[in-house]
Amino acid sequence: MHLHKYEKIWLAFGIGSLILFLVIVGINAFVTGHQPPSSDKTVDPQVVGEIAPFNKPGLKKIGKNEYQLVVLTSAFSFDVGTQDKVVEIPKGAKVHIIATTKDVVHGFEIAGTNANMMLEPGHISETTQTFREEGEFTLLCNEYCGSGHHLMHAKIKVVD
Ligand code: CUA
CATH class of the missing domain: 1.20.5 (Single alpha-helices involved in coiled-coils or other helix-helix interfaces)
Incomplete structure (x- = not known):
């Protein structure tokens, strides 16, 4: 028992x-x-180019010394809102970066800064970066995304 x-x-x-x-x-x-990598917001990658804020990529002033940088990527480019792929940012500015991809997975790295994210189709990635020093920073793709991967870059110019 x-x-x-x-x-x-x-x-x-x-x-x-x-x-x-x-x-x-x-x-x-x-x-x-x-x-998802850095945000739980989702978006339809098929039509993301028509949806705000991704319908108008680029730098927007949203406050005193505060900006939003919208970046839309696709194979094999960063759309940062300018023809020459150069974004001018005032020294000391706090920049809220919001980015996504229209097609495949891309990387988003601003060399020499902490900004480093993976962009997945359907997901919105966000990070905040304060640019305290003048200079040029390369925005590059650090995820292999195809034959044009090495061509995928833009430039951040921090100006006084
Ligand atoms: Cu995009 Cu590698």
């Missing part, structure tokens, strides 16, 4: 541990599997 009772307790303990384990694994999978 006593043995039977202990067996039940151990069985309950075993099943309980197994359930706990599955719950932890499940939560982990949910947390990591449902988190």
Whole structure:
């Protein structure tokens, strides 16, 4: 009789541990599997070029020394709103960068800064960067995206 009772307790303990384990694994999978790189906002990549703010890429002043930089990428270019792919940013400006891709996965790295994100079709990536020093920074794609990958870059010019 006593043995039977202990067996039940151990069985309950075993099943309980197994359930706990599955719950932890499940939560982990949910947390990591449902988190895009830097934002949970989504957008239809087919029509993103017609949707604000991506219908007008480029730099916009949104406050005192505060800007928004909208970047739309596609194979194999960064649309930063200018013909020459150069964005002029005033020294000391805080820039809220918002970017996405129309086609395949691209990288978004401003060399020499902390701005480094992955752009996935359907997802909006965001980061904030304050440009404290004058100079030229290269915006480049650091995810291999096809034959024109090495041609994919733009320039950030921080001016006084
Ligand atoms: Cu885009 Cu590599």
